[in-house]
Amino acid sequence: MFDPTLTDEQEALIQTARRFAAEKIVPVAAKYDETGEWPADVFREAWEVGLMNVEIPESLGGLGLSTVGGSLVTEELAYGCSGIATSIMANHLASLPLMIAGTDAQKERYLGSLIADPIFASYACSEPEAGSDVAGMQTRIVQDGDDWILNGQKRWITNASHASWYTGFATTDPSLRHKGITAFVVPKDHPGVSSGKKEDKLGQRASDTADVIFEDVRLSADNLLGEPGQGFAIAMETFDKSRPMIAAICSGIIRRCAEESRAYALERKTFGVPIAQHQAVQFMIAEMVMAEEAVKLLWLKAAWEVDNGIKRTSTSAIAKAYGADLAMKCATDAVQVFGGYGYTKEYPVEKLMRDA
Numbered sequence: 120m121f122d123p124t125l126t127d128e129q130e131a132l133i134q135t136a137r138r139f140a141a142e143k144i145v146p147v148a149a150k151y152d153e154t155g156e157w158p159a160d161v162f163r164e165a166w167e168v169g170l171m172n173v174e175i176p177e178s179l180g181g182l183g184l185s186t187v188g189g190s191l192v193t194e195e196l197a198y199g200c201s202g203i204a205t206s207i208m209a210n211h212l213a214s215l216p217l218m219i220a221g222t223d224a225q226k227e228r229y230l231g232s233l234i235a236d237p238i239f240a241s242y243a244c245s246e247p248e249a250g251s252d253v254a255g256m257q258t259r260i261v262q263d264g265d266d267w268i269l270n271g272q273k274r275w276i277t278n279a280s281h282a283s284w285y286t287g288f289a290t291t292d293p294s295l296r297h298k299g300i301t302a303f304v305v306p307k308d309h310p311g312v313s314s315g316k317k318e319d320k321l322g323q324r325a326s327d328t329a330d331v332i333f334e335d336v337r338l339s340a341d342n343l344l345g346e347p348g349q350g351f352a353i354a355m356e357t358f359d360k361s362r363p364m365i366a367a368i369c370s371g372i373i374r375r376c377a378e379e380s381r382a383y384a385l386e387r388k389t390f391g392v393p394i395a396q397h398q399a400v401q402f403m404i405a406e407m408v409m410a411e412e413a414v415k416l417l418w419l420k421a422a423w424e425v426d427n428g429i430k431r432t433s434t435s436a437i438a439k440a441y442g443a444d445l446a447m448k449c450a451t452d453a454v455q456v457f458g459g460y461g462y463t464k465e466y467p468v469e470k471l472m473r474d475a
């Protein structure tokens with residue numbers, strides 16, 4: 120039975136991540152949002168404290184946390200800056216195809232590398248012409264003797280410019296759609312692999328989002344994940360297992376909206392009273408708190424299902440979709456609570472709105 124009660128260990132983990140967000144992320148979030156620079160120092164410290172790659176199994180030197188544990192950390196980091204949380208979380212996204220379908224040797228090499236050094240990895244699925252429609256991907260993988268030749272372009276790939284390796288997907292024949300897709304893992308410094316244009320985004324600006332280009336990349340069987348043709352199933356399982364964490368990012372945004380709005384509403388006066396005394400303002404803040412509770416319960420359940428081997432795609436999809444919708448609503452309302460000031464960079468709520 121699903122039981123959202125957290126263990127003492129999980130409560131302690133939340134406190135560590137919350138302190139890190141307050142001390143190391145909140146003070147610099149506006150700067151990295153403004154410049155779009157890669158927050159290397161923050162990432163290095165997060166890695167040193169043990170807040171990155173927390174789901175990598177203990178056998179590979181990781182903490183071996185559950186999806187619930189990883190999502191709890193993600194929520195706290197996202198409270199500080201959802202762009203920074205997205206980049207940290209994307210290492211897990213990149214790791215999942217290996218955790219799902221990698222051999223022991225592949226896991227040791229690639230997942231082990233994330234534990235050995237503060238490096239990044241990316242999950243390269245989306246393409247310029249294929250985002251929602253994963254089965255419509257055009258990146259080609261063609262057998263050549265014992266090897267495979269990879270050609271194509273990926274887009275919107277989180278951490279792409281800074282990643283040391285990519286997990287990705289390509290098709291042997293686009294007309295086969297989901298049946299033709301094969302998963303692979305490849306180092307960034309492999310001949311023919313490069314990253315391309317970095318997106319200049321509306322929000323989540325501290326996270327790097329860029330193209331990945333494959334030009335006549337020669338792969339061996341060691342680079343394939345699972346069997347040829349199993350890629351679509353691996354990609355979908357990766358989404359099922361990563362969506363709770365994306366919903367946890369939404370929770371972080373929502374909680375920040377509620378806390379910032381509450382504090383401002385108690386301090387800002389109109390018509391001789393704090394705006395917190397106007398019922399229209401109370402409604403908005405109350406709805407943020409309702410959203411916080413609802414979204415958290417949704418992703419806790421989705422994460423619990425992942426951890427307990429319950430394969431129910433809809434739970435994690437609902438958590439992510441509803442979480443994202445409510446994060447957007449709460450951030451829009453937070454800007455409203457702040458009035459004109461909400462529209463300026465003097466306060467953090469306009470960033471929350473762009474990030475959501």
Ligand SMILES: Cc1cc2nc3c(=O)[nH]c(=O)nc-3n(C[C@H](O)[C@H](O)[C@H](O)COP(=O)(O)OP(=O)(O)OC[C@H]3O[C@@H](n4cnc5c(N)ncnc54)[C@H](O)[C@@H]3O)c2cc1C
Pocket residue numbers: 209241242243244245247248249250251252274275276277278320323328
């Ligand atoms: C900040 C950021 C980070 C990302 N990181 C990664 C990453 O690390 N790795 C990766 O692989 N991808 C990543 N993505 C890509 C993301 O997964 C895609 O943007 C997403 O899948 C949507 O694809 P698209 O942008 O091509 O939109 P499209 O698929 O072209 O959709 C356009 C619009 O049409 C709607 N639509 C599409 N199909 C339907 C349908 N059947 N019915 C109704 N409406 C529909 C969509 O909801 C959307 O509103 C990232 C994107 C962003 C913005």
